[in-house]
Amino acid sequence: MIDDDKPHEECGVFGAWNVTDAAAITALGLHALQHRGQEATGIVTHDGVRFHSHKGLGLVGDNYSDAKTMAGLPGTRAIGHNRYATTGETVLRNVQPLFAEFEFGGFAVGHNGNLTNAHTLRKALTRRGCLFQSTMDSEVFVHLIAISLYASVVDRLIDAIKQVIGAYSLVALTENQLIGVRDPLGVRPLILGRVHGADGNAGWILASETCALDIVGADFIRDVEPGEIVLIDDTGVRSIKPFAPQSPRFCVFEYIYFARPDSVMEGTSVYNARKLIGAQLAKEAPAEADVIVPVPDSGVPAAMGFAEASGIAFELGIIRNHYVGRTFIEPTDQIRHLGVRLKHSANRAILEGKRVVLVDDSIVRGTTSQKIVEMVRAAGAAEVHMRIAGPPTAYSCFYGIDTPERSKLLAARNSIEEMAKLIGVDSLAFISIDGLYRALGKPGRDPKKPAFCDACFTGDYPIALTDHIEPRDEQLTLLAELS
Ligand code: SF4
Numbered sequence: 001m002i003d004d005d006k007p008h009e010e011c012g013v014f015g016a017w018n019v020t021d022a023a024a025i026t027a028l029g030l031h032a033l034q035h036r037g038q039e040a041t042g043i044v045t046h047d048g049v050r051f052h053s054h055k056g057l058g059l060v061g062d063n064y065s066d067a068k069t070m071a072g073l074p075g076t077r078a079i080g081h082n083r084y085a086t087t088g089e090t091v092l093r094n095v096q097p098l099f100a101e102f103e104f105g106g107f108a109v110g111h112n113g114n115l116t117n118a119h120t121l122r123k124a125l126t127r128r129g130c131l132f133q134s135t136m137d138s139e140v141f142v143h144l145i146a147i148s149l150y151a152s153v154v155d156r157l158i159d160a161i162k163q164v165i166g167a168y169s170l171v172a173l174t175e176n177q178l179i180g181v182r183d184p185l186g187v188r189p190l191i192l193g194r195v196h197g198a199d200g201n202a203g204w205i206l207a208s209e210t211c212a213l214d215i216v217g218a219d220f221i222r223d224v225e226p227g228e229i230v231l232i233d234d235t236g237v238r239s240i241k242p243f244a245p246q247s248p249r250f251c252v253f254e255y256i257y258f259a260r261p262d263s264v265m266e267g268t269s270v271y272n273a274r275k276l277i278g279a280q281l282a283k284e285a286p287a288e289a290d291v292i293v294p295v296p297d298s299g300v301p302a303a304m305g306f307a308e309a310s311g312i313a314f315e316l317g318i319i320r321n322h323y324v325g326r327t328f329i330e331p332t333d334q335i336r337h338l339g340v341r342l343k344h345s346a347n348r349a350i351l352e353g354k355r356v357v358l359v360d361d362s363i364v365r366g367t368t369s370q371k372i373v374e375m376v377r378a379a380g381a382a383e384v385h386m387r388i389a390g391p392p393t394a395y396s397c398f399y400g401i402d403t404p405e406r407s408k409l410l411a412a413r414n415s416i417e418e419m420a421k422l423i424g425v426d427s428l429a430f431i432s433i434d435g436l437y438r439a440l441g442k443p444g445r446d447p448k449k450p451a452f453c454d455a456c457f458t459g460d461y462p463i464a465l466t467d468h469i470e471p472r473d474e475q476l477t478l479l480a481e482l483s
Contacts (some may be wrong), residue, residue, distance in 0.1 A: 015080075015207070016029070026080040043078055043079070043097070116467055141164065255273040257362055280435045291317060291356055294314075297320060317354075356384050357386075358373070390457065436457075
């Protein structure tokens with residue numbers, strides 16, 4: 001279910017090696033990762049002799065439910081991808097995994113994240129004669145591998161990832177390897193799991209989140225480390241670290257909103273993290289109220305934490321309808337206006353005459369918050385206070401999360417008092433950035449060495465925005481290197 005007034009995760013990736021019916025396992029994994037991308041999905045399998053692929057628009061359930069499609073995806077090795085498009089329009093040629101035949105054999109790749117120098121590299125590659133089939137920046141990886149002068153696929157991959165700048169997790173499949181790669185700062189997630197293998201030995205899973213392991217009965221082994229390449233074949237798992245170690249900067253928004261609450265990321269339960277964030281928020285911004293009401297679904301754990309810490313009753317004062325259509329298809333203001341009324345209903349029995357604290361995870365444009373507050377007031381609430389389990393989202397994300405341009409972000413243009421007025425609440429407060437870090441087990445935000453990427457809150461972008469703001473000289477150097 002898409003909420004058009006939330007930032008959107010760009011993609012989910014999944015890979016399986018030595019697993020009976022790898023396509024079905026991958027479809028299940030992608031189903032668990034559906035929240036990371038709903039526009040399109042694809043699976044590529046290898047049956048020991050050749051590759052097979054299916055790509056389709058829409059949800060996982062719409063694509064892999066018929067026996068004919070699944071029969072066309074034989075093999076014990078597979079990678080899969082769910083897409084939420086931020087670059088390139090949604091047409092089948094833009095659906096991943098991408099597949100290419102090289103001199104070393106076939107190569108399929110799926111990518112979560114965003115390259116911040118894709119445009120620069122694309123221009124240079126096109127000038128060299130590379131013919132792009134899609135408008136996705138992910139295709140840059142394929143062409144960089146194709147033109148690399150190294151012999152082995154792994155050396156070519158290392159050559160390619162050393163030229164890209166960005167936040168990404170990759171899964172790739174060759175004729176004899178499943179490969180996982182995480183960007184040098186580990187902004188985007190990727191985890192490794194183990195399952196009973198098709199041949200009785202170990203089978204291996206790569207996935208964006210641990211919830212995709214649970215659905216296929218795999219054991220969590222570990223997070224792929226920032227800057228790490230894992231190579232999986234019939235001899236097991238090997239690790240290569242081609243980059244100099246750097247302080248990691250995992251995306252803090254994964255904890256606040258993107259990841260599924262039953263996932264564990266970087267050793268932290270997302271559900272527990274959200275409850276702790278809610279508790280910290282209650283400490284920082286208490287309110288005299290009768291009920292704590294989450295904006296469902298993502299605001300629920302934070303609201304539980306807020307209620308526990310404040311001693312005020314937690315109630316489901318807003319009910320979400322899970323069966324409405326995908327209103328994001330036409331994200332006009334009018335449709336957004338309709339969308340929220342289709343998705344949420346006020347529970348009048350809980351709200352009438354009460355002083356209500358609404359807990360949500362973020363305010364992006366503010367359109368949804370405004371309508372929800374209107375609805376809660378119309379249901380008879382005496383006061384409406386809003387508490388947000390993330391700092392104000394005042395900057396756009398360039399690292400694989402679809403956020404509106406900065407001018408459309410409510411927090412970029414308004415003070416908290418102005419936002420409260422626009423949304424129509426009696427009071428509005430956000431968790432502080434230090435409070436967020438504390439809830440996640442850190443002493444606070446060390447501005448010299450922040451533990452997370454928090455650029456959408458602070459504007460401190462940890463990865464160069466080459467295509468956007470880097471000086472022209474740097475782009476020219478890159479072009480010269482490639483030509
Ligand atoms: S800018 Fe925000 S959403 Fe984007 S990677 Fe960083 S923390 Fe995550």
